[in-house]
Amino acid sequence: MIEQKKSSHTKIDSIGEFTLINHLTKNFSSKQKSTIVGIGDDAAVLNFNGNAVVTTDMLIEGVHFDLSYMPLKHLGYKSIVVNLSDLYAMGANASQVLVSIAASNRFTLEALDELYQGIKLACENYGVDLVGGDTTSSVKGMQISVTAIGATPKSGPILRKGAKENDLIVVSGDIGSAFMGLKVLEREKEVFKVNPKNQPDLEKYTYIIERQLKPEARKDIIKLLSELNVVPTSMIDISDGLSSELLHICKNSEVGCDLYENKIPLDPQLISVCEEFKLDSTTIALNGGEDYELLMTISQKDFPKIKANPSLTVIGYIKDKNSGCNLVLRDNSSVALKARGWGSKED
Ligand code: ADP
Ligand code: MG
8 A cells, every 4th residue: 555755745835836837847848740839828729630539537536546556656647548548439649638636735746746757657658748737726635637639530530329230349458457456456455454564465466456557548459450441430448347338339329239248358367356356257347447448340341350460359249229239148148238337336
């Protein structure tokens, strides 16, 4: 668990807002051609020849993150990545982000520096410019709002509504791990509360914890699809869980689907952790969330182009609307697919 660093603690209310913004953003420089004016004026100026794609997401302490197991650097990184993932899910590229932060006096300048180190790393890794934001105090806790901007691909944005009967359902990477990473971290937090001297051994959970704390957005898949000359008929990123995302595609496209349980890509570490927790790995993959993989539908004619690729797995077929949305189990029986993403969790 993360202990507060006692060595340096500059109170944020001891420095002026201007100095704070300047301090946090001084190491950022703009590299994108479309950035005309970045941080430092009343507003940023961007130049897009075609359509711009814009998305925003809020992260609230206590709702979306828990700083007792989420290092601030990872939080900064993740806050950018989750927004970029939404742009890639439109088939778009990502070129600019704006970051607004509200932090209570509990946070020091050094803490915000850590957060911005993560933001900077994500901006560098994904090649996006930080072009603005807002900085304000909050009565309690930390809130982060990120807006990401990019350009649509030449072939147009890939929407949720384009899936057609007989299309293949394809997912990138593997799913379910981010959710079980969270389960492990929550369990260790409870152990830590009872015995703070007991630092957990998380060696055998490295992959699933990394999927939770340092998720990546699949920029590489957008590049791969373009190299393979495949334009998905619909696409969405998996933030709430495979089943609810697939239901979004089906509802928006007015189609049904068959999703095959035995085709869902799972990491071996996820399978063994599910056994340890006595949880069904299919249920976790369907309902977990925060995997930030891409779920898409492609035309059958494109199957030869993707079939040899280890990053893409065919997990089912689009059917007509009257067939409904079904999960085909290992014994070949079918059950209705249900959305039980995080959003519909009971509280
Ligand atoms: P204003 O008073 O016009 O809102 P600010 O003093 O809040 O201006 O911001 C000055 C500049 O710094 C603007 O370009 C703004 O977008 C940028 N900025 C403010 N806060 C942040 C932040 N947390 N991250 C990145 N840029 C920021
Ligand atoms: Mg402002």
